[in-house]
Amino acid sequence: MYKKLLFFISISFSIIAQKSPKEFLGYELGDQFTYHHQIVDYAKHIATSNTQNFQWVSYGKTNERRELGQLIITSPGLQSKLDAIKRTHLQIINGETKATLETPLIINLSFNVHGNEAAGSEAALGLMYDLAIKYNELVQKMAGKSFVILLDPCINPDGREAYATQFNRKNYFAGGNPDPLDQEHFEGKVSGRYNHFLHDLNRDWAWQTQIESKQRISFYQSFMPMLHADFHEQSGQHSYYFPPAAKPYLNFISDGTKQLQESVGKSFSKLFDSKGWTYFTSEVYDLLYPSYGDTYPILNGALAMTLEQGGIKAGLSQKLNNGDTLHFSERVLHHRTLANDLVNWSLENAEQLKSVFYANHEKARNNPTNQFKVYVIPQDQIAKSKDLIDLLRKNRIEMGLAGKEFSAQQPYSFFDDKNILNYKVGANDLIISTFQSASPMAQVLLDPVIALEDSVTYDITAWNMFQIHGIKAYGLKEKLVPVNNFKWDQVKNILENDALGFYFLPQNPEDIELLLKAKKMGYEIVFNDLPLEKDGKKIEPGNFFIFSKNKSLKDFTPLIRLADAGNISLNSLKSFRFDKGADLGSEHFKYFQTPKVAVIANENFDTNQQGELAYFFKSNFKSTATYIHLNDFLTKPIDHYTHLFIPSSNFKLNEGELKTVQKWISNGGKLICFENSINSFLNAPFDLGKNLKELKDTTESKDIYVLRERNALSSTIGGNLLEVNLENSHPYGFRNQNSKTYILNTSNSLFASSGDFNPILKTGNSPKVNGFLGSKIKKQISNTVWFGSKEIGKGTISWFNFNPIFRSIPTQGQTILENILLYSNY
Ligand SMILES: [Zn+2]
Structure with missing residues (x-):
C-alpha cells in the first residue's frame, strides 16, 4: 500500500507541457475578450502543468456564481507547507517569533477589479504562462530562498463578463471598430466596472460589504502579502501610470515603504524607457481612502500599488485624440511586461520587502501613530456598536474588556468632538488598544481627523466610524491592556407564562x-x-x-x-x-405594514444607487423590490406599492403623471427621492420649490490657470462627515436616542427649507465638519436641510440631500431609510 501510494504521488507530480494562451484559446492575447470561465480553465491548466509548484485555489463564488480563485506559485517544496508558512508568518506579524532567512517572500498580484478595464485578466493569462515557462529561472534568481506568488486573474468576474458580453453583442464588425462613436465603446447602466450589485470593488476593501471582497480579504488575511499590485485601466487618452503614488499620503506610511515605492517605480521607468512606452507617475492616484487595492494593503504593512494602463472603453481598438490607434493587444502587452518586471524586481528585492513589511508591523505594535493609546466603547454603547465591532474584526483589529475601573483624564469624546474633563472606564467597557499590528487600520477607521500630507484627493476625506454610528466613545492618552477577547452573549429568550x-x-x-x-x-x-x-x-x-x-x-x-x-x-x-x-x-x-416596494430605474439614473438600493433591500431589509423602468412607470396602476424610491436622477413627468403620483401619495403612498430626483417635484402640483430653496454661490471665479484644480475645491460640498440635528421624535428619526448625528455627506448642493416641509436632518448654526469642506461652502452650510418630508393626505414625500446608503457602508443614514419602511403607517 505504501509503495503504491508513493508511485501514485510520483506520477501526480509529473510535468505536462504548458500550452501558450494562443494554443489554449485559439487566438493571440488581445485579439478577443476572453470569457471568465476560459480564464479559470487556463489557470487550472497551468496549475496541472506543474503540480509540484503551482496550485489553483478556489476561494469563493460571486453573486452570479462565477468562481473566484488564485494561482499560487511557490519555490520548490513549499506547496505542501503553505498552512505552516501562513501560521508562522502571522506569528511574526504579531511579534510572537522572528523572521529568518528561510521565511518566504509573499507577493500578490490582482487583475481586473473593474470588470471593464479588461486588459488586466488577459495580461494575467500571459503572466501565468511566462511564470510557468521561466519557473526554473525564477528559482535560480532566488538562490535557494523561498517565495510565494499569489495571482488573482480576476477579482470581479461578474463585471468582467458583463463587459465582455456587452462588447461582443454591440460589436457588429469583427475585430472592433476604432471609431470612438461606435456603440461598442458605450456600456450603459450595467457597466462592467461594478459587481452584480453595482458596487465598486475598489472602494470596498475596508468595508467588505460585497461577497467578492468578503471572500477575497479573508484569503488575503490568511496570507498577508508583503506586496500587492492592483492592475487597472484609465482613460484611453492617457498613457500608463505607475508608482510613486500621488499625495496625499497617510502619515504612517514608513520611509522604508516610500523607498521601495521609489525603487520599484525606477525599475518600471527603466523598462518603459527601453521600450519607448510613455507613462506618468506621482499624479492623480493618491493614498488616502482606505478601501482601495493599494491603500488597504499599505495599511496592512505591505508595499502596494495601483497600475493604470490607458484603455478604458477602448474596446479592441480605438482612435485617440492625437491620431494614434490604441489596440487592445498593446494594452495587454504593457500590463504583462510590467507584471513580469514586478515579479523579477520583487524576487531581487525580497530581503528588503520582507524586512520593511515586518518592520511596519513591529512599529504598529510598539510605536503606533494613532492619536490615542486606547479607544473605549462604554458598556451601554456596546449593543448599538455591533456593525462597528463586526467591521473592526473584519479588519484584524483586536479588542477586549477593560477588566477593571480606571479614571481617564481629559479623554477625547468622539460624540462631542472635543476633550472632556474625565471619564471613568468601567470593567465591562470595551477597549481597543492601539498597540497591535492592525493599529494603522484602527487609526484610519477611528481617529477623528485623518492625518494628511496634502488635501487634494479624488474621494471622500472622512469616515470616522464612531461618528458615523453615533457611538459615544472615547480616545484615551493612557495605556490600557484588554483582559480578554470580547464575545457576544448568546441570547436565550424565555417568555413569562402569562405573557400576551x-x-x-x-x-x-x-x-x-x-x-x-x-x-x-x-x-x-x-x-x-x-x-x-x-x-x-x-x-x-x-x-x-x-x-x-x-x-x-x-x-x-x-x-x-x-x-x-x-x-x-x-x-x-x-x-x-x-x-x-x-x-x-x-x-x-x-x-406595522409589510412594505411593498418599487424602485424607478433608468440608464441615466445614478447607477451605483440603483445597486446600493437593491443591496439594501437584500441585506438590511431581507426583502425584495420591483425595479420599474422609467419608460414603464405609470403604464400600469401603482396602487399596490406602499413605497416608491427614485435614485438620484434628472427626469420629467408630465402633469397627468405628476397628478397620478400625487393621488397615490394622498392615499398613503410613501415617495422617497434621492438627491437630484427631487427636481421633478419642485413645480405644481407638488410645488416643493416653495419649500426648498437652493443656495448658490454667485461669486465669480478669477482663478489663474495653474491654480484652477485647487480653487475648484473651494466649492466642494461633499466627501466629509457633517454634524446635523436629528428630529428624533419623528418616526423616521426613531431608534436613535441622540438629538444630533453625523452624516456621510455626499451632496453637491445646499438647500434651505421652509413652510410645511419637515426637516428631520438639518444643520445647526455652526455645524462640525470632519474632513474636507470647500472654503466658500463653509459660510453657507448652516441651517441647511439634509433629509425631510412633507405630508400629503395620508402619505408623504421624503427627500435625502445625500446618499444614505453610500457604498453600503453601515451608517445612521441606513437606519433612517429602514425607519421609512418600518414606521410607514403613521
Ligand atoms: Zn480601475
Whole structure:
C-alpha cells in the first residue's frame, strides 16, 4: 500500500507541457475578450502543468456564481507547507517569533477589479504562462530562498463578463471598430466596472460589504502579502501610470515603504524607457481612502500599488485624440511586461520587502501613530456598536474588556468632538488598544481627523466610524491592556407564562427579518409612537409589540426560536396597559405594514444607487423590490406599492403623471427621492420649490490657470462627515436616542427649507465638519436641510440631500431609510 501510494504521488507530480494562451484559446492575447470561465480553465491548466509548484485555489463564488480563485506559485517544496508558512508568518506579524532567512517572500498580484478595464485578466493569462515557462529561472534568481506568488486573474468576474458580453453583442464588425462613436465603446447602466450589485470593488476593501471582497480579504488575511499590485485601466487618452503614488499620503506610511515605492517605480521607468512606452507617475492616484487595492494593503504593512494602463472603453481598438490607434493587444502587452518586471524586481528585492513589511508591523505594535493609546466603547454603547465591532474584526483589529475601573483624564469624546474633563472606564467597557499590528487600520477607521500630507484627493476625506454610528466613545492618552477577547452573549429568550406576547426594538437585519416573518405568520404587530413606561422600565418609541388576537396563534415558540437563532432579546408583554404614555389599544400604537416596494430605474439614473438600493433591500431589509423602468412607470396602476424610491436622477413627468403620483401619495403612498430626483417635484402640483430653496454661490471665479484644480475645491460640498440635528421624535428619526448625528455627506448642493416641509436632518448654526469642506461652502452650510418630508393626505414625500446608503457602508443614514419602511403607517 505504501509503495503504491508513493508511485501514485510520483506520477501526480509529473510535468505536462504548458500550452501558450494562443494554443489554449485559439487566438493571440488581445485579439478577443476572453470569457471568465476560459480564464479559470487556463489557470487550472497551468496549475496541472506543474503540480509540484503551482496550485489553483478556489476561494469563493460571486453573486452570479462565477468562481473566484488564485494561482499560487511557490519555490520548490513549499506547496505542501503553505498552512505552516501562513501560521508562522502571522506569528511574526504579531511579534510572537522572528523572521529568518528561510521565511518566504509573499507577493500578490490582482487583475481586473473593474470588470471593464479588461486588459488586466488577459495580461494575467500571459503572466501565468511566462511564470510557468521561466519557473526554473525564477528559482535560480532566488538562490535557494523561498517565495510565494499569489495571482488573482480576476477579482470581479461578474463585471468582467458583463463587459465582455456587452462588447461582443454591440460589436457588429469583427475585430472592433476604432471609431470612438461606435456603440461598442458605450456600456450603459450595467457597466462592467461594478459587481452584480453595482458596487465598486475598489472602494470596498475596508468595508467588505460585497461577497467578492468578503471572500477575497479573508484569503488575503490568511496570507498577508508583503506586496500587492492592483492592475487597472484609465482613460484611453492617457498613457500608463505607475508608482510613486500621488499625495496625499497617510502619515504612517514608513520611509522604508516610500523607498521601495521609489525603487520599484525606477525599475518600471527603466523598462518603459527601453521600450519607448510613455507613462506618468506621482499624479492623480493618491493614498488616502482606505478601501482601495493599494491603500488597504499599505495599511496592512505591505508595499502596494495601483497600475493604470490607458484603455478604458477602448474596446479592441480605438482612435485617440492625437491620431494614434490604441489596440487592445498593446494594452495587454504593457500590463504583462510590467507584471513580469514586478515579479523579477520583487524576487531581487525580497530581503528588503520582507524586512520593511515586518518592520511596519513591529512599529504598529510598539510605536503606533494613532492619536490615542486606547479607544473605549462604554458598556451601554456596546449593543448599538455591533456593525462597528463586526467591521473592526473584519479588519484584524483586536479588542477586549477593560477588566477593571480606571479614571481617564481629559479623554477625547468622539460624540462631542472635543476633550472632556474625565471619564471613568468601567470593567465591562470595551477597549481597543492601539498597540497591535492592525493599529494603522484602527487609526484610519477611528481617529477623528485623518492625518494628511496634502488635501487634494479624488474621494471622500472622512469616515470616522464612531461618528458615523453615533457611538459615544472615547480616545484615551493612557495605556490600557484588554483582559480578554470580547464575545457576544448568546441570547436565550424565555417568555413569562402569562405573557400576551413580546416586544423589542429592532437593531439588526435579523430583527427586521423576525418582524416580517411574524407578520406573515399572522401575528398582530404594532409600534409605539411615543415613550412608554411599565414597572419602572422606560420603553422608547419605535418598539414593536407582537401579540395575537387569534386563539390558534397563542403559541410564540416558533418566534422565540427565531429570536434565539438571531440573538435577539425579547421582552415579555404582560399587559396592554402601561404606567406612562398610552395603552396598547390607543391611537399611539400603529399597525406595522409589510412594505411593498418599487424602485424607478433608468440608464441615466445614478447607477451605483440603483445597486446600493437593491443591496439594501437584500441585506438590511431581507426583502425584495420591483425595479420599474422609467419608460414603464405609470403604464400600469401603482396602487399596490406602499413605497416608491427614485435614485438620484434628472427626469420629467408630465402633469397627468405628476397628478397620478400625487393621488397615490394622498392615499398613503410613501415617495422617497434621492438627491437630484427631487427636481421633478419642485413645480405644481407638488410645488416643493416653495419649500426648498437652493443656495448658490454667485461669486465669480478669477482663478489663474495653474491654480484652477485647487480653487475648484473651494466649492466642494461633499466627501466629509457633517454634524446635523436629528428630529428624533419623528418616526423616521426613531431608534436613535441622540438629538444630533453625523452624516456621510455626499451632496453637491445646499438647500434651505421652509413652510410645511419637515426637516428631520438639518444643520445647526455652526455645524462640525470632519474632513474636507470647500472654503466658500463653509459660510453657507448652516441651517441647511439634509433629509425631510412633507405630508400629503395620508402619505408623504421624503427627500435625502445625500446618499444614505453610500457604498453600503453601515451608517445612521441606513437606519433612517429602514425607519421609512418600518414606521410607514403613521
Ligand atoms: Zn480601475
